[in-house]
Amino acid sequence: xxxxxxxxxxxxxxxxxxxxxxxxxxxxxxxxxxxxxxxxxxxxxxxxxxxxxxxxxxxxxxxxxxxxxxxxxxxxxxxxxxxxxxxxxxxxxxxxxxxxxxxxxxxxxxxxxxxxxxxxxxxxxxxxxxxxxxxxxxxxxxxxxxxxxxxxxxxxxxxxxxxxxxxxxxxxxxxxxxxxxxxxxxxxxxxxxxxxxxxxxxxxxxxxxxxxxxxxxxxxxxxxxxxxxxxxxxxxxxxxxxxxxxxxxxxxxxxxxxxxxxxxxxxxxxxxxxxxxxxxxxxxxxxxxxxxxxxxxxxxxxxxxxxxxxxxxxxxxxxxxxxxxxxxxxxxxxxxxxxxxxxxxxxxxxxxxxxxxxxxxxxxxxxxxxxxxxxxx
Numbered sequence: 001x002x003x004x005x006x007x008x009x010x011x012x013x014x015x016x017x018x019x020x021x022x023x024x025x026x027x028x029x030x031x032x033x034x035x036x037x038x039x040x041x042x043x044x045x046x047x048x049x050x051x052x053x054x055x056x057x058x059x060x061x062x063x064x065x066x067x068x069x070x071x072x073x074x075x076x077x078x079x080x081x082x083x084x085x086x087x088x089x090x091x092x093x094x095x096x097x098x099x100x101x102x103x104x105x106x107x108x109x110x111x112x113x114x115x116x117x118x119x120x121x122x123x124x125x126x127x128x129x130x131x132x133x134x135x136x137x138x139x140x141x142x143x144x145x146x147x148x149x150x151x152x153x154x155x156x157x158x159x160x161x162x163x164x165x166x167x168x169x170x171x172x173x174x175x176x177x178x179x180x181x182x183x184x185x186x187x188x189x190x191x192x193x194x195x196x197x198x199x200x201x202x203x204x205x206x207x208x209x210x211x212x213x214x215x216x217x218x219x220x221x222x223x224x225x226x227x228x229x230x231x232x233x234x235x236x237x238x239x240x241x242x243x244x245x246x247x248x249x250x251x252x253x254x255x256x257x258x259x260x261x262x263x264x265x266x267x268x269x270x271x272x273x274x275x276x277x278x279x280x281x282x283x284x285x286x287x288x289x290x291x292x293x294x295x296x297x298x299x300x301x302x303x304x305x306x307x308x309x310x311x312x313x314x315x316x317x318x319x320x321x322x323x324x325x326x327x328x329x330x331x332x333x334x335x336x337x338x339x340x341x342x343x344x345x346x347x348x349x350x351x352x353x354x355x356x357x358x359x360x361x362x363x364x365x366x367x368x369x370x371x372x373x374x375x376x377x
Contacts, residue, residue: 014046015136018057019074021049023111031077048138054078056088058137059112064200067119068163069130074112075141082108082144084174085167085250085278088115089142089335094125095132101125102336104278105144106166107173113144116200118163145335145343148278150175153248154185157241159261161192161253165200167278168252176212187215188241192233192257194223216240234264245270252278262358273347277358294318294354299369301325303332304349304377312369321353321364321374332364339366349375 021030034042034049042050048057056079060072082088082105091100103115120126150156150171158168168189175187189208193199199219209217218240220233230236241247245268251261258277265275295317301324302309312324322344325332335343339356344365348357351374355367362376 014049018048018076019059019111022074022077027075027077027079034077048076051076052078054141054143056113056139056141058133058135058139061133061135064116065198065202067198068116068200069119070106070114070116071129071133072107072112072114073139073141079113079141080143082113083149084108084170085149086144086146087167088113088144090115091140091142093128093139095128099125104146104166104170106170108170116163116166118200145333146278147343147345148250148252148276150250153274155247156186156250157188157190157244157247158250159190159237159253160251161257163200164252164254164257164278165191165193168250169201169205171250172208172215176208176215185214186247187212188247189215189217190220190237190240191217192220192222192253195221198223234260237261237264244268248274248276250276250278255279258358272360275360277361279358295369295372297372299371300373301369302375303330304375305346306330317369319368320355321362321367321369321376324369325364334365337365339363347377349377351375 025033030049038050038052048055054076056073056075058071059074062070062072064070084105087102087104089100089102093099093101103117105113106116107114117126117129119130148167156175158172160168168191172187172189189205191199191205196202196219199205205217205219208215218236220236221230222233224230231239238244244265249265249270251258258279262275262277265272295314297314297317299312299317300309301312301321303325308330310325310328310330312319312321312328316324316327319327322332322334322337333343345361345363347360348362351369352371353362353367353374354370356363357367364376
């Protein structure tokens with residue numbers, strides 16, 4: 001009885017010390033210490049530190065709007081530094097403990113990361129997160145992944161709607177934290193949301209706008225009182241950012257919103273090489289596989305980032321680019337294989353593809369060759 005009491009007390013002390021351990025020792029040193037002291041006793045004493053799994057513990061929960069919460073997570077020593085704009089996958093979650101979901105990191109500090117989750121009453125996981133998860137909950141998580149990240153452009157415009165604010169918010173804060181010599185000279189944010197009450201991070205966005213000269217925040221609302229007349233959000237976008245053709249755009253939001261923005265950009269002959277797109281839902285076009293064009297000739301593919309050439313034989317042109325590459329023994333970064341997580345996203349330098357393509361961004365896990373030569377970044 002005494003041994004159990006002492007063990008429980010020690011476990012509580014270690015749990016309280018988790019943030020201190022990670023901040024003081026750093027994850028690399030903590031991993032070295034834990035890996036050399038892992039045994040059956042230590043794993044029972046503190047399964048958060050003495051484990052071979054990447055885990056994260058909820059250390060704070062913030063209510064952002066009536067239906068949106070931010071969960072501040074403390075990852076253990078197996079988590080590597082993420083890049084703003086990336087996402088993590090939470091596994092073994094939900095009411096049955098058998099679900100997995102990807103969430104963009106909305107905030108990143110040296111010790112913590114945050115995910116911001118909007119409630120979907122008909123969903124399986126978000127109601128569980130909102131109603132059941134409390135401080136102290138531990139998740140299994142993946143490494144941070146994804147290519148929707150800032151790439152040192154000097155003039156940047158984030159265009160987003162709804163939960164699409166999360167990667168933009170993370171990247172803007174990362175940009176502002178950089179040394180002055182490395183900061184983007186101009187940072188714009190156009191955020192479409194339902195109403196002021198439904199605006200995620202509303203107070204902090206106002207602070208970003210008022211306290212930083214190089215940041216301009218423009219909010220647009222879709223559900224205002226009937227007696228309030230407002231221009232279309234595209235007209236608001238044009239008025240707020242008349243130099244839009246000089247910007248590098250990061251676009252994230254619901255499919256219809258993205259499509260409207262892309263249609264407008266095409267109408268002004270915007271250089272699509274300056275457009276990066278992220279998505280949280282599977283495009284409708286992928287539900288109709290018969291609309292995918294299939295070639296009947298060999299395709300030569302160049303992966304510039306790996307300096308690799310390979311040929312997709314005509315017999316394999318009914319396979320995705322990712323599948324065809326794997327048949328050739330070539331490894332391409334990927335995650336969900338369904339076009340959702342963005343891990344495989346790359347840019348099309350030349351050639352044509354069918355399937356999932358937004359601007360110059362393609363998703364090899366759901367894209368098919370549509371020309372006999374392809375060059376991918």
